[in-house]
Amino acid sequence: MMADRGRLRLGINIDHVATVRNARGSAWPDPLRAALLAEAAGADGITAHLREDRRHIRDADMEALRAGIGIPLNFECAATDEMQAILLRLKPHAACLVPEKREERTTEGGLDVAGDEARLKDYIAPLREAGIRVSMFIGHEAAQIEASARIGAAVVELHTGLYSELDAEGRQAEAGAELAALRRGAALAASLGLEVHAGHGLTYENVEPVAAIPELAELNIGHFLIGEAVFLGLGPAIEEMRRRMDAARFR
Numbered sequence: 001m002m003a004d005r006g007r008l009r010l011g012i013n014i015d016h017v018a019t020v021r022n023a024r025g026s027a028w029p030d031p032l033r034a035a036l037l038a039e040a041a042g043a044d045g046i047t048a049h050l051r052e053d054r055r056h057i058r059d060a061d062m063e064a065l066r067a068g069i070g071i072p073l074n075f076e077c078a079a080t081d082e083m084q085a086i087l088l089r090l091k092p093h094a095a096c097l098v099p100e101k102r103e104e105r106t107t108e109g110g111l112d113v114a115g116d117e118a119r120l121k122d123y124i125a126p127l128r129e130a131g132i133r134v135s136m137f138i139g140h141e142a143a144q145i146e147a148s149a150r151i152g153a154a155v156v157e158l159h160t161g162l163y164s165e166l167d168a169e170g171r172q173a174e175a176g177a178e179l180a181a182l183r184r185g186a187a188l189a190a191s192l193g194l195e196v197h198a199g200h201g202l203t204y205e206n207v208e209p210v211a212a213i214p215e216l217a218e219l220n221i222g223h224f225l226i227g228e229a230v231f232l233g234l235g236p237a238i239e240e241m242r243r244r245m246d247a248a249r250f251r
């Protein structure tokens, strides 16, 4: 009999549609249009990251996504006062708090929840009261997972960036060790009552071992799929990712 470990949700991150738009200072390609195409292709949610420097997604994009899509919006941002005010005004389905450095090319590592526990507990309290599902974008270390549970986060999203990099570099033993650590992290988080998501750097080639982790409820995938959309179209690119995720879950 086929094992049924539950359907894994697929959130599509549309940040890099905005990267292409901003490269020319034009109005296109439009991230909302991408989000609506993703929704039509079966995406379970849309993820967008409003960075402090607005290098891709901008405030108006978040407003348009909040008003325009029919599936949950996962609003990624740093835990700053500015972002808290925007979250409380827009009230997205979910807020995923991420570490952010102005000079980084992309999100490097997870949020240090254990090292900033008291502040983050206070920071998320009004978000929780507003009905926003709070998620922590963290590494797989037990200390970060336990701190996320203690402060009252509903979700942790485990950073798969290192696994993805090691796999892409052909460092299979190290990628396997990182995958095993992600598995242990997912099991610990679920045992603490957290919903477990994962994402960053996932591709057709590396997604299946991650999708097979039984405690995961959702993957968030962006950069690779926006690139693949150039060749396949966004809908077919998403459908192929969906197919591979299902293959990992239901084989």
Ligand SMILES: CC(=O)[C@@H](O)[C@H](O)COP(=O)(O)O
Pocket: 013, 015, 048, 049, 051, 056, 076, 098, 105, 106, 107, 137, 199, 200, 222
């Ligand atoms: C938090 C995360 O993993 C992604 O949302 C990522 O941050 C996308 O944005 P960047 O590519 O700007 O890092």
Ligand SMILES: NCC(=O)COP(=O)(O)O
Pocket: 013, 047, 157, 198, 199, 200, 201, 202, 220, 221, 222, 223, 224
């Ligand atoms: N939180 C991870 C995410 O939204 C997508 O990351 P990526 O696929 O763009 O690297």
